[in-house]
Amino acid sequence: MTAIPLGVPRRLVEFTLDGEEVRAVEGATILDACRAAGKEVPTLCQGDTLTPRNACRLCVVEVAGSRTLVPACSRRAEPGMEVRTGTERVRHSRKVVLELLASSVDLSTTPLVAEWVKKYEAKPDRFGPDAARLDEEPRVDNELYVRDYGKCVLCYKCVDACGDQWQNTFAISVSGRGFDARIAVEHDAPLTDSACVYCGNCIEVCPTGALSFKSEFDMRAAGTWDESGQTETTTVCAYCGVGCNLTLHVQDNEIVKVTSPHNNPVTHGNLCIKGRFGYQHVQNRG
């Protein structure tokens, strides 16, 4: 017996990606193979620590023989597959998805989305000024984090992180149907009346900034949020003995946000309320 279980041996799968022969480890997704080959595929709902939800449809690619476009984030590579990532059909689909999302949701704090809009020549304002928008008021009901559902693309990542994939607290879920669907706690109450334990693992996975530290929210509102002037330093939490890795985002010698490396063997990107929000004591400088 080896000291550490090695698992089942895995084969390499050979297939073609945009006409080129590539190989991926059995079980890898098309997205994994694209990224390994240096091909840029836009994603919103995909999370490196979460099971794919196939919600946003931005990562779709064309697979020969498939009637519909397939989501690269969840479709596993198969031997002999012919995958195309840059066809007109793919570009058109991504363009429409971007137009629909950007016309109805505030994507101003979504990383990379401006680049994608340009790249796919999306025109979110082509639906006119009367296009339906979410336009939700940000919900500020506690001192730790803010829920701004005007920025929510319903990717379900926060629900999965709060639920059975990591935190197992089940404080949030999707309520309503169709355009009225929203992420909410039970009875749509304020967070302080919910099962929330303020681990912030939902903020960690939110792709659009719909969930954010109150410190970030306030600084953005005041116009003082300056990502380019921030440093990110990974250290170890100062509370219990589990040894969670924290990445401190620091601006002007103040911690403004805390994340955790997703590939860390201790945390897998998850923290508790103390690790995520319990840093203020070091900067009570009198």
Added chain:
Amino acid sequence: MRNRDRTPKTYTRLTHPLVRDSRDEPFRRASWEEALDRAARELSAARDAFGMFSCARATNETNYVAQKFARVVMGTNNVDSCNRTCHAPSVAGLSAAFGSGGGTSSYEEIEHTDVIVMWGSNARLTHPVFFQHVLRGIRNGARMYAVDPRRTSTAEWAESWLGPNVGTDIPLAHAVGREIIHAGLVNEAFVERATTGFEEYAALVEPWTLSLAEKVTGVPAAAIRELAHAYARAERAQLCWTLGITEHHNGTDNVRALINLSLLTGHVGRYGSGLQPLRGQNNVQGGGDMGAIPNRLPGFQDILDPTVRLKFESAWDTVTQPHYGLNLTEMFEAMEDGTLRAVYCIGENPAQSEADTEQAVRRLRALDFLLVQDIFLTRTAELADVVLPATAGWAETEGTTTNSERRVQRVRRALAPPGEAREDIDIIRDLAARLGHDFAYADAEAVWNELRSVSPDHYGMTYERLERHQGIQWPCPSTSALEPPFLHGRLWEPDPSLRGRPAPFGIVRHDPPVDLTDEEYPLRLTTGRRLDSYNTGVQSGGFASPLRRGEYVELSPEDAERYGVVVGEEVRVTSRRGSVVAPVWIDTGLRPGLAFMTMHFPDEVDTNALTIEANCPIAGTAEFKASAIRIEKLPLVTVVPYVR
């Protein structure tokens, strides 16, 4: 009656040294020169009566330099940390059985095990990210058993909850052991090859029948039987514990009783099978590993071993004392009789964290000289003669800490420290220089490399490798290889010469809590942590947690009805040592006769005025988990409305 302020005290950072010439004067601001000169003068006058409290929160590098200061500069092994108040029994118990004080397995293994026993641990709230690994294990099919007098949120995830009476862990463990033996589920090959003392153990547990255990522990016999069979029949099993096991007057015995179960079944030294004490502070493991304990040199090497001493004496160019020093508990006792007159306290707050705080404060006041180095003016610092402002280890310095799975990880400087605050290592270095010793370290890495040169278990961990592997677990003797994530695989070696010292069964007997309940003090008080708060609250009081509701005395619904009290009503809580006023909270997870409080809000309700200083004779940990109390309605009822 004291007026109770519901907002926790927030501490602001110390930004410059503080000095006072006599205890009845207030502090005045001083220069580093003056403060260090004064400290050096006072310490050199107390060389034969000195004690060092090193910090379980500071980096390994700080702990290494601190213990070296005690041993080389002050010539004493009187160095210890607050691990004494929590997990010292785990270290003592594990090293008695296996020769090494670390938890034997890794977090990842618990995801791949078959049975998980959480004994005296509410990890769901106290070690939430560890518990995510447990939840992964449960979702992968593992069955979890929770053993805790309280039906906690950890127990919500359990296959079965066993709620023993406080302080009856040994009878419960012995009954489990007896059942395993009688059901023929002993791993005989393992017991034969890798353990000693089985016969004696079998005789020891023989009286603990299921029905006797049911009478003593209050746990139904069928539940004990089920736990015994599940644990013994599992292919792999993890036994985890926290302070519910260790914070007793016989904490080390409790730990030994649990270890016995792993020896009986062979659930140690294999992937997925092991023993996991969950440490309560970011570097309580590392502090001990670095030698900031009175009986071990860095690398957990025994002071009584002459070859080890020789190695350190030549490395440090000094003479070490060939005997153990005083531990924290003994140092406090030595303050009382005047044989310990000066203390250098780095980052600890014993004035609020020790059991029976009144006594602890009185003893600290009796010192000739108290030097405190901290980031805040804590209650302990308020008693000092000189206070030195330090940096926050985890965010303002470079270094390493060691977690519960023995993983050494890098901490890094993200913030510039406030005012004149300086790094612990630099402060200790300057003090050592004034006392005639040259601790010339260019940086934390230089300290670490010195530690690597004297500790074989850490030799392979260069800063570069720690960075590359996101931390490395000890032992790591080689710079080119990594060891398995679990300890004591040697016990399974077919070749007896490779197997090393077999693990002895611990022959430990039931000894009920010292503080007995009676007509006058009918309730059993146990203490613990909550999710959003931490220890004496100096750190966690600084952020605005929506979950924080301050200190309450938590009662079962039955007791609340019996005493005619409601949620929010203030009552007087009295033990044989002290008395506090606290509002009532009702927790359905408590059984009649059991009450619960935390130690998070000592400025509001000084819970440790109630707890008993009955110490484990082996490890020195106090019995925080079992006091006898009574509650009394106050003559004038004030109801504090619960607003979250």
